[in-house]
Amino acid sequence: MLETAVRDYLRLLLKRRDRKRSLNRLVSFGLFSLGAYFLLLSALLLFGFSLVLFHLLFFAAFSLFPLFFLFEAEVDPLRESVRRIDEDCLLESYLAAGSQEHRSFMISSVRRLLERRAARGEYPFRFSRANAVLAAAAFSLLLLTQALSLITLQSFSPGLSARQFKARLAEREAAREAAGVREGRPPALGFPGQERPEAAGPKASSRSGESRAEAEMRKGLAEEASEPPRIFAGEAPQPGAEAGREWERVLVPLPEAKKDLKALLEAAVRGRADEAGMPGSSEAGSGDSGLGFLESPLKRYLSRPEGIGAGGGRELAPGGEQTEALREQVLGALFSDFQLQAEAPLDFDPLIERIKERYLELLNEKP
Amino acid sequence: MKSLESLLPTLRQPLGLAVGLGLGAGLFFPVSFCERLLGSGILASVLVEEGLKLALFLLLEAAALREPRGRESLYRYPLYAITGFATVENLAYLLRAPTSSIYERLLFAFPIHLNTGLCFALAFLPGRPSLYPAFFLLSLAYHFGLNTLALVLAGTPVLAVGAGNLALTFFLFLKLRAMLIERSLEHAGSPNE
Numbered sequence: 030m031l032e033t034a035v036r037d038y039l040r041l042l043l044k045r046r047d048r049k050r051s052l053n054r055l056v057s058f059g060l061f062s063l064g065a066y067f068l069l070l071s072a073l074l075l076f077g078f079s080l081v082l083f084h085l086l087f088f089a090a091f092s093l094f095p096l097f098f099l100f101e102a103e104v105d106p107l108r109e110s111v112r113r114i115d116e117d118c119l120l121e122s123y124l125a126a127g128s129q130e131h132r133s134f135m136i137s138s139v140r141r142l143l144e145r146r147a148a149r150g151e152y153p154f155r156f157s158r159a160n161a162v163l164a165a166a167a168f169s170l171l172l173l174t175q176a177l178s179l180i181t182l183q184s185f186s187p188g189l190s191a192r193q194f195k196a197r198l199a200e201r202e203a204a205r206e207a208a209g210v211r212e213g214r215p216p217a218l219g220f221p222g223q224e225r226p227e228a229a230g231p232k233a234s235s236r237s238g239e240s241r242a243e244a245e246m247r248k249g250l251a252e253e254a255s256e257p258p259r260i261f262a263g264e265a266p267q268p269g270a271e272a273g274r275e276w277e278r279v280l281v282p283l284p285e286a287k288k289d290l291k292a293l294l295e296a297a298v299r300g301r302a303d304e305a306g307m308p309g310s311s312e313a314g315s316g317d318s319g320l321g322f323l324e325s326p327l328k329r330y331l332s333r334p335e336g337i338g339a340g341g342g343r344e345l346a347p348g349g350e351q352t353e354a355l356r357e358q359v360l361g362a363l364f365s366d367f368q369l370q371a372e373a374p375l376d377f378d379p380l381i382e383r384i385k386e387r388y389l390e391l392l393n394e395k396p
Numbered sequence: 397m398k399s400l401e402s403l404l405p406t407l408r409q410p411l412g413l414a415v416g417l418g419l420g421a422g423l424f425f426p427v428s429f430c431e432r433l434l435g436s437g438i439l440a441s442v443l444v445e446e447g448l449k450l451a452l453f454l455l456l457e458a459a460a461l462r463e464p465r466g467r468e469s470l471y472r473y474p475l476y477a478i479t480g481f482a483t484v485e486n487l488a489y490l491l492r493a494p495t496s497s498i499y500e501r502l503l504f505a506f507p508i509h510l511n512t513g514l515c516f517a518l519a520f521l522p523g524r525p526s527l528y529p530a531f532f533l534l535s536l537a538y539h540f541g542l543n544t545l546a547l548v549l550a551g552t553p554v555l556a557v558g559a560g561n562l563a564l565t566f567f568l569f570l571k572l573r574a575m576l577i578e579r580s581l582e583h584a585g586s587p588n589e
Contacts, residue, residue, distance in 0.1 A: 036581055043577045051573070081494045088490055091502060092483040095510055096417075098569055099472050099479075102409055107580040124584045 032136060035123070038143045042110045045152035051098065053157045058097040060163035065090040067170035073191055074177040077198055083191050114146045409469070416476025423448060423477065424484040438547075442539045445481075446512060450532050452477060453516045457525055468576060471517045478513040482506050503558025504546055507565045508539055514568040521575050 069087050072078070111120050119142055123135045156164075171187075178186045182197050189197070427444055434440035452474040460467050486506065490498045512535035519527035542561070546554060 039581060039584065040577060043580065044574075047573050047577065051570075081490075084494070084496075084498070085487060085490055088498065088502075089483060089487060092486060092506065093479070095475065095479045096413065099475050100409065100413055101472075102406070105580070106577075107584055 032132075035136075035139060035143065038147060039107065039110070041147075042114065042151055043106055046106060046110050049152045049154050052154060053160060054097045056156065056160050057163055058094050060160060060167050061093075061097070062091055064163065064167040064170050067167065067174045070174045070191060070194060071170065071177050073194055074174070074181050074198070077195075080191060080195055087191075110151075114142075114151055116142055409472075412469075412473050413476050416473045417480035420477030420480025420482075421484045422480075424481050424488070427481070428485075428488075438543050439540060442536055442543065445509070446532060446535045446539060448481075449474065449478060449513055449516055449535070450528060453520050453528065454525075456520060460520075460523070467521055467523060468579060471521050471572075475510070475513050475517060478509050482509040485509075500554055500558060503555060503562055504542070507558070507561040508542055510565050511561070511568055512539060514565070514572060517572055518568070518575065521572065521579065 066087060069083055073083055108121075111124065115121055119135065119138055123132055123139045126132045126135070175185050175187065178184065178189075178194075182194075182201060186194070186197070427448055430444045431441045434444065456470055456474060460470055463470070482505065486498065486501050489501060489505075512531075515531045515535060516528070519525070519531050542557070545557060549557065
């Protein structure tokens with residue numbers, strides 16, 4: 030049986046060791062989670078995999094937290110602690126002594142040793158070396174994420190979540206596709222040093238209805254990235270409203286990670302070309318190195334008087350806006366597929382139906 | 397051969413971790429199959445899952461009979477397996493319903509599994525198998541009660557109960573560590589140590 034003073038001191042020593050170890054493990058877990066998060070964000074920026082996979086991997090990493098507290102190498106904590114404070118193997122010899130008689134020879138020296146050690150204080154809290162390595166790794170991964178963000182999104186984004194990154198990636202992809210489609214050449218976006226459409230100022234975005242639509246779409250997607258998903262059900266644009274507001278009202282936010290935005294946009298743009306009935310247009314990539322995708326604007330300009338004549342001069346009516354019809358076409362084409370995703374509005378109201386019926390009955394009763 | 401034997405004490409814990417995690421992850425599939433056979437109710441799933449934990453600790457009791465002083469390292473293996481099981485279970489939920497609310501399970505379902513496992517470990521460590529039936533019933537009530545509560549509660553209360561759940565995990569863990577310290581001191585005081 031150990032003497033009470035020795036036992037109490039050893040208990041205190043082991044508790045301190047344990048507290049320090051547990052705190053270090055907690056910090057390790059936090060740093061590990063941060064590192065895993067930044068690593069997955071980097072992978073998301075590089076490979077653009079789905080959010081489900083991102084959360085699956087992050088969740089799996091996060092679920093390992095009990096292991097940080099449970100896992101321990103095969104080390105006897107008492108032996109380790111005793112050897113830490115021991116001098117000339119005195120304490121270890123005392124503990125290893127087979128009988129009380131042997132221990133009584135050593136007890137006075139052991140007490141002196143423990144008093145000296147107790148005054149000094151063992152196991153002060155200090156970050157472990159493993160934590161320093163983990164902190165360095167997490168910081169490096171943060172830098173890597175930001176570097177990748179700068180390359181792919183052309184901006185630093187330290188506060189963005191995976192969902193927002195994904196939305197930004199989709200937005201850039203859409204802008205790249207739109208630019209490629211409009212100009213009939215490989216996309217100009219996504220390469221450092223080149224002018225971005227939004228950076229070119231309002232002049233650039235007001236050059237045509239299409240570039241305005243693109244700018245509005247980009248704006249809508251950016252808003253979507255910072256807000257919870259909304260569904261705009263069946264709200265039609267008002268004819269006299271401000272142009273910018275009109276675009277916003279019909280924007281249906283994309284549930285991210287479920288849409289192949291590229292395919293949707295391609296389909297939408299193809300639909301617009303078909304509706305417009307442009308001769309000589311072809312699908313992206315199917316023509317001669319993409320140059321035959323859109324016909325020359327001069328050709329269209331020359332055929333404009335015929336078009337006005339065929340339309341009965343409707344577009345030149347007082348108060349009408351010449352570009353209005355074209356903008357509606359673009360809008361309809363771009364978002365025709367998306368509107369299918371919106372929830373159908375509740376258009377059946379029993380009271381209204383009853384009033385309608387009664388109204389018709391009254392009409393029939395009229396002589 | 398000699399070098400392998402000298403490496404074995406070093407490798408025992410990492411190997412135990414890998415085997416425990418893998419075993420727990422693998423056990424998820426037969427357990428969910430059994431739950432489906434029993435009707436997929438909360439009580440059925442709680443019975444099967446807690447029964448599995450009890451079985452793991454009873455198997456460990458048999459192993460501890462051969463090595464009475466190995467309990468300090470043996471108690472970890474079922475807890476590794478429980479961690480593997482809970483992780484795979486949560487990932488299955490995430491695949492079934494991919495929403496961010498899955499992170500609530502880290503406060504709710506995950507600590508439930510861990511807490512009941514820690515209770516069994518508290519009975520195993522001092523070598524008192526007579527406590528298993530009581531802890532089994534306690535685990536059943538706790539697991540069933542919280543799962544039912546999760547269905548009733550929504551939003552903030554779930555998080556509040558989850559935070560309490562996690563606090564209980566840390567309390568049980570500290571209790572286990574304190575028990576380990578006492579056992580270590582008992583060994584030091586006994587003759588021929």
